[in-house]
Amino acid sequence: MFQPPTFTRGSIGSPAEATVITTVLTRGPISRVDIARMTGLSQAAVTKAARPFIDAGYIEELPNRERTAGAGRPASPLAFRADREFFVGIKITSDELIGVVTDLRAQILHSRHRTLGSHVFDHVAAQIVDLVGELLGHDPAYRERTHCMGVALSGDVDRASGTVRYSPFIGWKDVELAAHLTRATGLITTLENDVKALTVAEQWFGEGVDTATFALVTVGAGIGCGLVVGGQVVGGAYGVAGEIGHVPVADGGPPCHCGGRGCVEAIASTEAIVAASRRAAGRENLTMDDAVALARGGHEGVREVFSRAGHAIGLGLAAMVNLVGPERVVVSGEGVANYDLFEEQIRQTFVAQAFAAAAKCPLSIRPLPFEAWARGAAAVAVQTLFTL
C-alpha cells in the first residue's frame, strides 16, 4: 500500500498549519467550523491548512453523524489518525533508562526498562541506542513508522541545541546528546528537561488542554514545577523557572543543598523525609519504604514528618498560585504509594494560604508512574514535529 511522505521537523509550512494540526490533535474529532470558531481562522484557511495533513494520512475525515440535522452542508469532523506515526520517549534516571513507544497522542503502546551500569557518556548513549532497537523491534510497524524520539532528564537542558548544559545527578556538563543520538539511531532526537517534558504532555494531552495557564508540580527526589503561562512553557531568563522546590517557606528552617534555608525541598524531598524519619524513629538505616510503613502503622513521629512535608508543599503551592494564578494545578509524584500520608495536609495548607479567590484553583493530586516521564519525552517529540 502506498504510504504518503512523512512529516519531519520543519515540514510545517505556516502558523495556520501549526494551529490547525494541533487543534485536531489535541481536541479532535472536531469540525472545520469549530476549528475556525476556536482559532479565529476563516473556514477557507482551515480547509487549506488541513489539506496537506489529510494527504499525508495524519488527519482523516470521519463520516458525518449529523446527516439528519437539517439545513446547510453537513460538516465532516476531522480526526487524527493516532497510529499514523509512532514516537520513542526515553527518560534517563540515575540507575535506569525507561523507554516507551507511543502513538501521535502520546499514548503508551509499549514500554521497557534497562539498568544503567554507570554514568559514563559512552555507556549511557550505547544503552539508549540498544533500548531503542529493542523497543522498535517489538513490532514491525514501529520500525517502519517511527522517525522521532524525545529524551528527558533532570537538569539544565538546552532543547534548541540538544545539549545537556548541566545535570548534577548524572554528572554531565555541556554534552551534545541529541546530535549523537540522531546519528546513532536514525531518529530525529529532541532533548528536554524532564519536568518540562511532563508539562508538555499535560499541556497537549492532559489537564492542560483547555487552559492557557496551568502548573504541573512533581514531588519526589526533587520537587519541580512546569509552568505554562499564556499557552507557553515558562523558561526563565536565566534558565531557571518553576523551581518550587526552592521557594523559601520556613525562615530559619533546615539548610538546603542549594545553599538556602527552609526551601520546600529541604523539608519535603524524599531525602529530607527519610532523614527526618530516621531521627524520629531512631533508626539510622531506615528507608523510604520503612518510613511509609511506620507512618501507616501509626508511628506518631514519622506521621508528623509526612505532615510537615505536606505542609511545606502546600506553602510552596500557595506561593506559586498567589504569584502566577494558574487555572489548575496537577501535583504528581513518584509512585502512588505514599500520597495518602500527605495529601490532606497539602490541601489544608494550600487553602489556608491561597490568597482570596486563588483558593478556588483546583489541585489534582495523583500518582506518576515512571513510564509517564518517558511519555513526556515522546510528547516533546510530537510537539517538535507539529510546531513551527
Add this chain to the structure above:
Amino acid sequence: MFQPPTFTRGSIGSPAEATVITTVLTRGPISRVDIARMTGLSQAAVTKAARPFIDAGYIEELPNRERTAGAGRPASPLAFRADREFFVGIKITSDELIGVVTDLRAQILHSRHRTLGSHVFDHVAAQIVDLVGELLGHDPAYRERTHCMGVALSGDVDRASGTVRYSPFIGWKDVELAAHLTRATGLITTLENDVKALTVAEQWFGEGVDTATFALVTVGAGIGCGLVVGGQVVGGAYGVAGEIGHVPVADGGPPCHCGGRGCVEAIASTEAIVAASRRAAGRENLTMDDAVALARGGHEGVREVFSRAGHAIGLGLAAMVNLVGPERVVVSGEGVANYDLFEEQIRQTFVAQAFAAAAKCPLSIRPLPFEAWARGAAAVAVQTLFTL
C-alpha cells in the same frame, strides 16, 4: 492650523499597525528597516502600517543623519510626536487623589493633588471630575488635545468592563467607575489595578521595554507585584496574580490580614513595621516617620525590625524569581526615605535564596514618587489607544 483626526480607542486597524506604532512609541526614533528587522514584518508592511499615523501627526519622519553613509536609499528614522496628544492619569488613594497630565510617552507634564473628604462614590467621582477640569485648565493645549484618561486604584479591577469589582481600602464593590467618568468628563476612561498600571508604565516606557519577562514589586502599605511573562501582564485565572505580599515565607510567623500566617506583608508592610517598631521601642503611638528616625539614630530594636522586613521581602523576591524567572526586577516603594534601612538586607537575602543562575537577575531598588502611580494610569490610557 489644520489638526488631522485624532485616533480613539478602536482606531487601530490591524496587528501590523499595533506593532509598528508601539515599536516607534517605545523604541523610536527608529528606521523602517530596523522596525522590519525587529518585528519580522516586511519593509513594505511597515511603511503601509506607519502611513495612517504619519497622516494623523503621531509619527514624523526625522531628517536623515546618515546622508554620507554611501550606497542605498538613506532611511529616515521614524519618531513619535510625544506632544501630539495628552493623557490624564488619576490614582485614587485612601485620603487623596493624585492627578497628572502626560504626553504620549507618559512623561508627566503637570500634576495636582486633591484631598478626599469621604469614600462615598458620588463624592469621589465628583472630585475626580473636578480634578480633571483643573488639570486640563492649566494649558489650553491640554484641553484641546486630551481625549483619554486612565484611573488606577488598588483592589480587584476589571479593566475590560471598567468596573471596580472589590476594593477594600475604599469599600467599593461592583462599581462601574469607567463608564461614569467617561460620561462626566468626556474623556474615554480606562480603569486598572494600580500595580498593573505601574507595570504597564514600566513595560512600555521603563526598564521593561527590552524584556519579554520582568517583574515590578511595590513595597508600602501593601506589597504587590506586576508580572509580565512573554510580553503579557499576568492576570491570574481567578483574578489573583503577583500577590508577592501573600507568599508565605515564615512558617508559623505572624498572622496576616488575608487569613494566612507568615506572609511577606505580615512582616514588611508599613503597618507591620510600625506595629513591630512600637513593640521594640515601647511607644504606643509611634509613627512610620518616628520608626525611621529611631532606626537612623541607631535604635537597635527598630533597626532589627527594618532588617527583618528587608529579609522577608528578599525571601518573597527569591520565591518569585525562582518560580517565574524574570530578566530583571524593579522594586519600588512609597517615597525614597527609608530605602537605606532595608535595601542591603533585601539584596543579601535575595542572593542567598535565589536558585543557581537566578541570582544573576538584577534588582533595581528605587523610590516611587506618588505621581508615578498616576503616571501608570496615564500609561494604561496610552496603551489602550494603541492596541487592538
